[in-house]
Amino acid sequence: MLILECPYCGVKADETELHGGGEAHLKRYGPGSSDADFEGYLFHRKNPKGVHFERWRHVNGCGKWFHAARCTATLEVFGTYPAQVTAPPKALINKIKKKRPDWEGWT
């Protein structure tokens, strides 16, 4: 059972307090988008073995959505940050690169 620190309320929350929301930083494609773009947005996910950026909601807590960078193989958590961004914070990316020199980057 994972522990993730909610970046809003600072609580180190047990997984039972949280609700997972899948891959983070998806770009929404709405009306006017191509079939391929829309299909990608709806259905295509990276599902990496390794560093992954994902969405979580502190549902049995402050109710806020946040993002976590986590290794899906070892479950190491590199950091959490608020959801109101379109890309992970630079400092976090640098931290992950330092820990995982072979990581291909988040995009």
Place this chain on the structure above:
Amino acid sequence: MSTRLATGGRLIDRNSRVEFTFNGKRFTGHSGDTLASALLANDQMLMGRSFKYHRPRSVIASGPEEANALVALGHDAKMEPNARATTTELFEGLSAKSQNHWPSLDYDIGALNTAIARFLPAGFYYKTFIHPRPFWKHVFEPFIRQSAGLGPAPKQKDPDRYEHFYAFADLVIIGGGVAGLHAARVAGEAGLRVIVMEQTSAWGGRSLVDGGTIEGVSVEAWVNATVEALESMENVTLRLRCMGAGVYDHGYMLGYERLTDHAPVDDMPRHRLWRVRAGQVLSATGAVERPLSFAGNDVPGVMLASALRDYVVNFGVSAGDRTVVVTNNDDAYRTAIALHEAGLSVPAVIDARSETDGELPNKVRDLGIRVETGKAIAKVKGGKRVKSVGLCLQAGEGAVLEEIPCEAVAMSGGWSPIVHFWSHTGGKLTWDADAAMFRPDHARAPTGEEGQQNQGIAGAANGEMTLGAALSDAHAQAREAVKRAKAKLPGTASPKGEAPAEAPLAPVWIMPQGANAKLRAKMWLDFQNDVKVSDVQLAAREGYESVEHTKRYTTLGMATDQGKLSNINGLAILSDAIGADIPKVGTTTFRPPYTPISMGSIAGEARGEIFQPLRRTPMHEWHEDNKAYWEPVGQWRRPYCYPRSGETHTEAVNREVINTRENLGLLDASTLGKLLVKGPDAGKFLDLMYTNMMSNLKVGRCRYGLMCSENGFLSDDGVVARIDEDTWLCHTTSGGADRIHAHMEEWLQTEWWDMKVHVANLTEQYAQIAVVGPHARDVLEDLDGMDVSKEALGFMDWADGELAGIPVRVFRISFSGELSYEIATPAARGLELWEKLHEAGKAYGVMAYGTEALHIMRAEKGFIMIGDETDGTVIPQDLGLNWAISKKKEDFIGKRAQERTFMTNPDRWKLVGLETVVPEEVLTDGAYATADGANGNGQGNVQGRVTSTYFSPTLNRGIAMGLVHHGPERMGDVLDFPTTDGRVIKAKIVDPVFYDKDGEKQNV
């Protein structure tokens, strides 16, 4: 015969007398006995039968790795199947039954399987039962179901109590043997919060039986002193009968404490599940002995050497007068010594190694016991009991040199460290070829949330098999754990353990090494599931090279012991058969729990009434007083109907419908979701949430709205009221309030976070009452307060005011087609208003109505219901709701998806009404309309299905709604709906609005 010895037995109290029954037969034992030791003491060798061949089996081990002696404990509701006799402590009145036999343990008809074993090879089921297909259903499956299964689960409700216990610790030590105890002392003296879990009822582990000295005193004296020291430390918690069950992510671990299994009482929980968040976990779990693979190694009387020793030393029980020891290592010689010291005979120690010159073998020789090196057992003779073993050369093919009569065989193929917990969270193993075992690879240890090592492993579990080495390893590993916990290292000294030195073992996977096929077919690997050496070799020949595939194909290691005995032997055979090294073949995955834990302990207190919270409306007790028949709706209970005396539910529902349509009905609609959406951008936001336009709704007005998922599918519906310039109140379905609230929050927080909008869930802040029927306005006027006339409050208007002195918000909306007001009031006033309405309504024949009347009335009007007409694959366009989908809006959630080709396909099934041709008939919910022809699988084609179906008391006929291929264009067509009992109900396609098509009744 097996018997109780006149002396010995360190765990039993010879002055006590404990009565118990096995298969209805009365026996006595002593307190301190396990069920296995007590049965052996009573010469009850036969304890069960194997799963596939129903072979007679006795106990093979003395601990949780037991694969044979599984029994059903207790009676009726308290019956527990698959309890291991070796870990079941004896208590007065214990009742046990053996399993997997028919008609009796002694005479089992399924044992015939063993005679045809040649025809039941690995993968037998896959190979045999495929063709002809009907045979599977009618012949094979019923037969297999009858003969399979290890004990039935009880049918009654479990009367016992279980509890969860939450704890936090700097270090959890799993295992209370000498290594675990010393590690606890080091960590305790370092000031860490420590929990030590020991699965048995006593501290000290194997060393108490195996002997030696620690710090110059006996193991027992050292254990007692250490436990005493630990008990005096406030930061150390010691739990006996508490098994480490599993280690999970980020230091979460479970302990399974059996509180009263050994002494049943009614006023205490039976099991306790410890849910611990541990900074560090240290496995001091010891090792498990491996069987040797020789023909007949499953005959009752053949046991692990350590188990035989345990029974003699701990319980004063002998498995037979003459025991042959067969081994590939020095440790098993301890069994020969223990038996000899107990006055029993050891005709021979058969050692597969070509020479032995260690301290223990020489001591055995000095005792005058015959030691045969370079030898093996060709075959064990005996059926329900060992009669003799055939001595042969290990290097040969099994020619018998000599028959040695005996009643028991003590076998030892070496020891495997218990690395389960290390492996649960990804710790890796490395193959130690010299010791022939997988041991933890400390360079690839389990890690936690920051990538830090969060588990250690010590003692025999770490591959250190002798007393001295195990203790110094425990000391070192405990210090590592203290360092990882960032505490100061204490001055605790490393204890010196002394025991005879042991020579290396020789890996022996088949005995004798050249055994022919006939012998290999009698060498058991997995005792419970009857997997033999020949099965694994067959699997290898058939191309199963992966250990995970072989496991599933042969069922090796899939029994309740989860491969504790069979795993290493099985993969050694596999690696030999495919010509790959053991480390290349690897192990199967170790998964929690370590041994099975009760379902009750997993559920804990969450059962019965407190399984989940019950949500009550402010009028809940009124419904209860008025004999409501409840229907669960999410966590709510809603009245389905209010049956009067002598009335069936159907009659009650029909009465409620007719009375509402003709007079006056009241519905408790408090469960309806009520979300307040407020802020400068609320209108813009709701335009994205709903398919229709909400920003242009006028203050004081209501509008029915639809919500879709981004996939385009209809997700919820409800009436939205505009409260003021920047405030909207969104009603959701009863079950959907929390989900839709979360849906709105998700989009607000993660996509449109620039919008200035707040959403508050007010569902429980208001009671809501639907006042419905031709006299709805009359009763409100009688209550006095606000103007509810048609002019002041038209259809789809809302207004704030007072009724009978109670503050209310009245919505003029209708889900029944009648003149109808939905009245919200603060929850605390709900019951008062509800009672006042009933009182004032008496003059108009008022009756409360329940959810079923609500459903029938909405269906009569052709109103859809989320969850009936929708199922996650239905878009609003399928339901003829195009009028509620804005064409002006650039965007809303689901808009792009509804433009996808599959969504715009004219062949999508569309909503229609269905009228049964015979009016008395009612269609079956979910029934399909058949069509001509068949699909590729030979199944008949279908052209539609029923989504809602009722008998309408208003129209006195069966009505339904359904989704039908080209439905709206086929008015008047008659469709066939077969029922499950072979009839066909015919129904005509009609308009879905069955009642008051022009809406005159609601619009008065």
